[in-house]
Amino acid sequence: MAAAYELCCRECGKRYESAPLSICDECFSPLEVVVDLDQARRTLTRASIAAGPSSMWRYQALLPVPDDYVPTTPAGWTPLVRAPRLAERIGATNLWIKNDAVCMPTLSFKDRVVAVALANAKTFGFDTVGCSSTGNLANAVAAQAARLGLKTYILVPSDLEAAKILNTQVYGATLVRIDGNYDHVNRLCSQIADRYNWGFVNVNLRPYYAEGSKTVGFEIAEQLGWRLPDNVVVPMAGGSLITKIRKAFKELVALGLVEDKPVRFFGAQATGCSPISTAVKTGADHIEPQKPATIARSLAIGNPADGVYAARAIRDSGGWAEDVSDVEIVSAIQELAETEGIFTETAGGVTTAVTARLYAHGRIHPDELTVTCITGNGLKTTDVLDGAYEQHAAIRARLGDFENYVAERKEENELELGGAYVG
Amino acid sequence: MSVRVLLPGAFQKHTNGAREIQSSAGNLPALITEIETTFPALKTHLRDESGQVRKFINFYVNEEDIRFLGNEKYAFQDGDEVLVIPSIAGGSSADGDTAFGQRQQQDRGVCCCCSYCGREECCCGD
Secondary structure, three states: OOEEEEEEEEOOOOOOOOOOOOOOOOOEEEEEEOOOOOHHHHHOOOOHHOOOOOOHHHHHHHOOOOOOOOOOOOOOOOOEEEEEHHHHHHHHEEEEEHHHHHOOOOOOHHHHHHHHHHHHHHHHHOOOOEEEOOOOHHHHHHHHHHHHOOEEEEEOOOOHHHHHHHHHOOOOOEEEEOOOOOHHHHHHHHHHHHOOEEEOOOOOOOHHHHHHHHHHHHHHHHOOOOOOOOOOEOOOOOOOOHHHHHHHHHHHOOOOOOOOOOOOEEEEOOOEEOOOOOOHHHOOOOOOOOOOOOOOOHHHOOOOOOHHHHHHHHHHHHHHEEEOOOHHHHHHHHHHHHOOOOEOOOHHHHHHHHHHHHHOOOOOOOOOEEEEEEEEEEEHHHHHHOOOOOOOOOOOOHHHHHHHHHHHHHHHHHHOOEEEEEE | OOEEEEHHHHHHHHHHOOOOEEEEEOOOHHHHHHHHHHHHHHHHHOOOOOOEEOOOOOEEEEEHHHHHOHHOOOOOOOOOOOEOOOEEOOOOOOOOOOOOOHHHHHHHOOOOOOOOOOOOOOOOOO
């Protein structure tokens, strides 16, 4: 059974019954879902969660959906894997990866937030849903709306990666390309949501949408054997995810499902769009908007809505934020793939490169249990690897040709042939 | 000199449903004053306890964030279209750095739920 929930203004505290609202009508501040943990505590145990589905819906009691909601999309419950080879490369000894590059159904963590948002879209009776997106959200909304039979309007910056556009249109979504960056798109969506009676997942459904991110934190704790890590490294676009992972840990502590302990939160951005990491580094209590200029388009939000909250969560936890160049992002994509067999998109390159830097600068101790959050799949941003790998001429299907090929490669690249295994 | 000002739906409760005004204000501070004069009921909601315009209310001029145009120094041009849009998900706390917004809520006697853990009496900020 789902717990009771309602909306609460993050600033003035005014409460609202569950409704498609994201802004307080008294102080124009953002609204947030508050789940009744006392009610959840009565039924929720480690065992009851473990007996639930192998998806994010095992935590349904902690998500804002109606009691009788029957999930249609098994998003989440992605692997948490040790990363010993990457760890060795960057000077760590206890590094883990939360791999949402394989989150279903559209290969990014956005599947989690959309699952919760669209559950509420159905509850509120919307027949049309939409979003502003840097790509991954567009994919997730398009796929899950198709499954629920909802019409979709999805607005994206016009320079979005081709794969992310295709992976939206294939589901039959109406994709509107906007001549501008994400911040322009987002502003337009705010106006549209004011005008049309549609469910915009990251506008009027945003409080519900954002709660879906908590499941990343729930899963990390459960997969670590119901304990919290020492550090979490999280990519930041709008800044919501890092605050929601923290909220998830706090809820688990409040419910007695994990022991309380200090967890430090580290934020990762691309230097070409780093308003939150800049605020953390300078100690600013506000976010200076930036004009994004980075290949990490899924993180290219120059005016992050949750930026202040993210910066505050990082500072309060004793963590830090870093940003890395586009060159470092591409190198990190390759490094993660080569060491751990995980192919991530540019945002994951940002997170991996920042993780390496945090160890290099001594901000994370090698022995501390550290989880790096990989949030999207590399197949969506293959354009950044164009030209990265030399394509040799094809050889004839003859063993002699192959042996010549290997000898040439060995000479050129010090490639070693050992029995049947090429290592 | 006249600029068209589009107000967000969230303001309507305090503007008798008005969504748009024409203004002759020369810059942002003058425009805000004019909005408050036109809609007195809006004034106490538009500003925080210290009298500052709430930081999570954004102003755009012809699709551009006014902060990229010089903010308060920007001189409106005849025919400018000004959009007023609250941040959808966040923004600065009106009262500065209260770790989770909880204590200020308790002080005001409105709501004491923690905006992060949702508990009534949490210690997230400690």
